[in-house]
Amino acid sequence: MSSPADTSSHGSTQSKKATASGWIGSALEYYDFFIYAQAAALIFPQIFFPNTDPKVAIVASLATYGVGYVARPIGAFFLGHWGDTRGRKNVLLLCMFMMGFATMAVGLLPTYGQVGVLAPLLLVILRLIQGFAVAGEISGASSMILEHAPFGRRGFFASFTLQGVQAGQIFAAAIFLPLAYFMPDEAFNTWGWRIPFLLSAIVLIAGYIIRKEVHETPAFTKEEQASSVARSPIKDAFKHSWKSMALVVCMALMNVIPVVATIFGAAYAVQPAYGIGFAKSVYLWIPVVGNIIAVLVIPFVGNLSDKIGRRPTMIFGCLSSGLLSFGYLYAISIHSVPLAMAMSFLMWGVFYQGYNAVFPSFYPELFHTRYRVSAMAIAQNVGTLITALLPALFAAYAPPGSTDIPLIVGSMAFGITIIAAAAAYFAPETYRIPMNELGKPDAKAMEKKEYDEARSRALSVSV
Template sequence: MSTTTPASTAADRRKVVAATIIGTTIEWYDFFIYAFAANLVFAPLFFSPAGESMAMILSLLSIGLSFLFRPLGAFLAGHFGDKIGRRPMLVLTLLLMGGATTLVGVLPTYASVGVIAPVVLMLLRILQGISAGGEWGGAVLMSVEHAPTGKRGRFGMSPQLGVPIGMIVASGILALMRAIAPGEEFLSWGWRVPFLLSFVLIIVGYVVRRTVDESPVFREIREHQEQQSAPIRQLFARHGLLVVLAALLFAGNNALGYMTTGGFIQGLASRPVDEGGYGFDPVGVQLAILLSAAVWLVSTAVGGWISDVIGRKRTYMIGWVLLFAAAIPLFELVKLGVGGIALGASFMAVGLGLTYGPQAAWYAEMFPASIRYSGVSISYAIGAIVGGAFANVIAQALLQAFGTTWAIVPYLVLMVLVAVAATAGLKDRRDIPLDIDFERSGGWSSWRPDTARDRQG
């Protein structure tokens, strides 16, 4: 057996790239729609009895609630993804996310059914968290394990691209609905439309994902009957420290990213002044974020591509420098209006892309084949909790406690520095063989890149 991933045809790879981009776009469209709505309308609709300030905190906490259940999704999808395959988990997580999102769109408000409304809302958000925790790892492995050696960064960026595309679609549809149904109409019914559209999107995603072949690495694992009976136990017994470092690697990206992907900036900028916001045109704010998502899309593609040339670690370090620089003036730019929001969020998006594009390839190269789904999914889920789960709540609490957005900046800078330390502690294992034979030979623990590759990465 070759020390490369088992062969896939060019047609297989194109199909996988299309399926991972489309499916991940739909998954994260659903996720972002909830986060945006939580910053814009859920406080008065579902949490109003708590009072204005606490209602906003509870609404933002409902975003973070889903992150606490991502590890459960990661554990379940990782366990079964390493035992029965990558593809079944991708289909299941897509249906779970889309179903939960659609149900939010028909959910009665507190004024209609009382406390049942926020309880059911949070239960649906939990289902979204379980889905998100399992989906990403499967999409990553389907794309990276089909990729030829030397091009994993380029192929691995395909599920990563689905995240900014999902944000573009979510921002665009919200901007459209806020134009069609402004003010009280948006609060009354306009916010529901983006959630209901998810039903159409999941049908498309389901059809596309069902047509994709199973990962060649998993086909080889199944052929050799090398599935682990307890992959998660094996993961923590053999690679516990690696899981921690990989999680912290993602935490810095997630903390800064959730200033926009979690809707914090959109809510702060577009809420009326008497509700603690800046009162900017909500349509303009959404369009500014849409522009930054487009920048994020491009920089993610660039990040995946250059990581195949200069290495995963170097690409990340460049990204961290840019994110550090972007965090300092971010909120001062937001205060300038729609143009400042577009500039600040777009500057940050460049660093986000360079620390997101290579992530799929680097994560896949960290873990051996038999426990790879578990390792990738659980590291991602823990990193999302540490970085993104309560980023919005922390930012809002700091703003309310100190009365200035400058209080948020040290928190963002600290998260970048933590991620830099994790990056420094990880090995760049670019082009390590991913197949089960290489793991069985004992080469995984002793593998080193050749001299030329080592100088590059």
């Protein structure tokens, strides 16, 4: 029979393993997802849509980026169901394998010059597979970490899911830097761009080794042992938590900030049709350094949300980063690399993390264990689908040659962040609710005294 100390040590070890698995798995999977985003902005217009008008090529290339998000709600239904009926660990392994194989296949695609229209068609199909696979990653990883985390520390532990996502974006941009800088344009356009996609083979092996070591979460195991695992978690989610799901959809619109920073911003800065003329190798440093700052900021914001609540940090992060989108786009428009970098650091690296570091704990806390992965995956991916269509929309409403691009795109972005902030304001506060009360319609935040006593007990056995 295990002693309390043994149980505590085991729980603490699994909490750390779950957090490491969530961080590394998210970093590796989002590396795959975002190298496509980088390529869609920097190189795909030339090699997959070369015979069209340059303006149309930009819109078409950015639209293929958005196509990946079209598949995400579909993937959310399937993978959310899988995570709530088969377990968090199983769904994360499934997501990783699908993503890895699809990404490697992109690196092997023929170009438009080799096979004509078949090239962009295959590109779209593989992007759909990527979108399907990534739909279960954040909801599965967030639920995995949250359900392993000690009470009173869920915000801090769950924030590492998004720290991993930001690290994946760093890897995605950084892998292009030496290629764009050292390789001649002809070599990069011919075969150099394929290297980051083919490196996913290493990603796949490393991710599997790490994730297979993590146990299933205590919350899911308890449901399984009690034979109370939901047969239809999606039905239960819509029946019991449709209001919370609607709020998550609106809050997930905050994905507009990384879209502005890394997708539309990249195309605006480097594509010849816009006339800005930032060098690819120079501009790629903006998301790299911005994400490095984000990686440092995220745990502090996650920890802050455990002290003052999820809602205040999210509302502040939404509104402040939305306002800074004007400055970021203006800096690009005046051809100022230093100012663009500074605006990126503030908008994306610092203030956006008020939202980004908190939603991995806030979203799953809104839902019951029986349907947590399904509800979060569906709602979040519907919201991100809407924002993923924005790069092409921005390019259409603020096309090359327009003189008011910062005002048009900035206003659209800020308006969307206001909607997200309003949703956070109307959502219930969750940071003081015990794990077994999360997602219940009548769940109330505990009184401070009761919370402090429970938190002290939890920390005494988890340290």
